Amino acid sequence: MLILTRKLGEVIRVGDTVTVRVLEVKGNQVRLGIEAPADVRIYREEVYRAIRRENEEAALGQIDTLAPPATTWRKQLDRN
């Protein structure tokens, strides 16, 4: 891991196109301003992990037989 020390307002550049600026430091919170091309996706780590995990779990679900999901759906609706 590369560890850099930056002051308020200072910038880190990642490659040619991504910059990360320290906008605010308050207690244990840091606000960062990130500029990157539109095709670079930026996520909070925990959000990225949650979505990746959900995609993986959804891919493992028993959806092989096409009819049962619809059946389950109707049953769940009927219950409400």
Add this chain to the structure above:
Amino acid sequence: MAEAARQELTTTATVTVASARFGTHTVPEECILTFAEGLVGIPQAIRFWLAEPAGGPSPFRYLLSIDLPDLGFLVCDPCQLWPAYAAELPPAEGGGDVQVLTIVTVRDEPRTLTANLLAPLLIDCETRRGRQVVLDGSHYSTRQPLTQPAGPPVTR
């Protein structure tokens, strides 16, 4: 004449997908959806197609991978289930029509269906290019039960 022949070629071009899980399907090229970045955590899954469930009308469809033939998702249109959801989506990049889908996770014991409302799939209807977007900062969950209203949690 040559133009007509070319037209014929483009309308009949197909891709055959052989999957141990979902069977072998012939997909017309004009039905292929391209997720250039893949899905979150699955960047190698670029091309998909939508399959209708067997056994009559259903709110669900299947999003099946062409690049990874055994990868498939159950999906549904979240805007039908949660009408307020559409208003929370980012505007279309090209300004055109967008198809919204959400991935549904099927869990066993107990069998439950949840929708990933935090990261919907947006597909440009004209270009058939899609991406999985993250509604960061929204109150939506990756595991929204299909039978419950999707709203802000009671306690935050």
